[in-house]
Amino acid sequence: MNASAGLVSDAKIKTAILGYGRSGSTLHADPLEGLPDQFAVTAICDIDPQAQAKARARFPCPVYSDYHEMLAAQDLDLVVIVTRSDQHCAMTCDCLRGGAHVLVTKPWAVAAGEAERMIATAAATGRQLLPWLPARWGCDLIRLKELVASGIIGEIFMVRRREFNFGLRSDWQTRKQFGGGYLLNWGPHIVDQAMQLVGGRVISAYGQLRQIINPGDVEDVFHAVLITQTGVILSCEYAIAVNKLPNWVIQGNRGTIFVKETAIEIHRTDLPETIDPQDYRTKVQITESREELTGGHRITMDNRYGDPFVVYPAIAQALRGAAPYPVTTDSALALSRVLDAIRLSNATNQVVPLS
Ligand SMILES: NC(=O)c1ccc[n+]([C@@H]2O[C@H](COP(=O)([O-])OP(=O)(O)OC[C@H]3O[C@@H](n4cnc5c(N)ncnc54)[C@H](O)[C@@H]3O)[C@@H](O)[C@H]2O)c1
Structure with a gap:
């Protein structure tokens, strides 16, 4: 050293x-x-x-x-x-x-x-x-960032990020005293990914936590609604449920993106410049396309939460001073504050502002 x-x-x-x-x-x-x-x-x-x-x-x-x-x-x-x-x-x-x-x-x-x-x-x-925070290298997040930046679905106003599971767990993750609970376990994946996709500060959080099937004394379900500084709504949910709903729904003013496991569906439209006054609403053409996650990212379900063989070289570079580590401590602290606010919101049943 x-x-x-x-x-x-x-x-x-x-x-x-x-x-x-x-x-x-x-x-x-x-x-x-x-x-x-x-x-x-x-x-x-x-x-x-x-x-x-x-x-x-x-x-x-x-x-x-x-x-x-x-x-x-x-x-x-x-x-x-x-x-x-x-x-x-x-x-x-x-x-x-x-x-x-x-x-x-x-x-x-x-x-x-x-x-x-x-x-x-x-x-x-x-x-x-x-x-x-390996989910920042998630192959879905990386591709979605590219799609959103390309403007293909216009301005984003809402991001829904969900994971479902119907499995029982009985280890230390079911105990509060050991730092268990699915908000701490899954929040660093799915809440963080939603925040990373849109960028910017979260200014308020509303959350509900429930213990549905696991033993122990902590939640196995959470649902949080976060509002960013630019007004984007982030809905992040980890739930006990069968896994049928999309893992992501990204809503923009020109289209919608759905991610179901490793498949991405893009639905986009161009709104007409003028509205026919005889019509009670405009009719638009919807273009659909579908792709499997590709683009140099190894395609496996696991890589939706980052490939450790990609993350570790970034760690080596940071320790040698060759490149800063992509996950800053400030951004990880911002995530911790949001997770705290979700927990406080559940306890008080109030929206919690974040400064
Ligand atoms: N995708 C991910 O990044 C990911 C996946 C799974 C777990 N995790 C995280 O990894 C951590 C560990 O989870 P896990 O499922 O591997 O748990 P685990 O219980 O399987 O492993 C924890 C290990 O720590 C050991 N240990 C406990 N006290 C110790 C001490 N004082 N000194 C040395 N060793 C000690 C235990 O004996 C055990 O082998 C958690 O914080 C979890 O959230 C991250």
């Missing part, structure tokens, strides 16, 4: 995985192992003996049960934090103070106050804090 600038100059970025569970051992271990020119996994930490055994079988590096011990023993460039959501803030601050840059999975914080603490710690230590 180039200590003065905090940048990594070594050939391989010496990386630790903190939390070798479902996500740590796949979404993160796979690209870290699969991009050997850029990364070397030099330490892993998990408190669970089974996870430790799996890590030892795969990586020839020390495996720890205590991350403080790991930080003391290892010269690490990067720690990737993939533990339970309630653990992220304290672990991130400890790792930054221990001298490493930190990539922290979503949700990086259970509330905006934690996000602010991590940002302050990164500033004080001169280390990089990289929020993992």
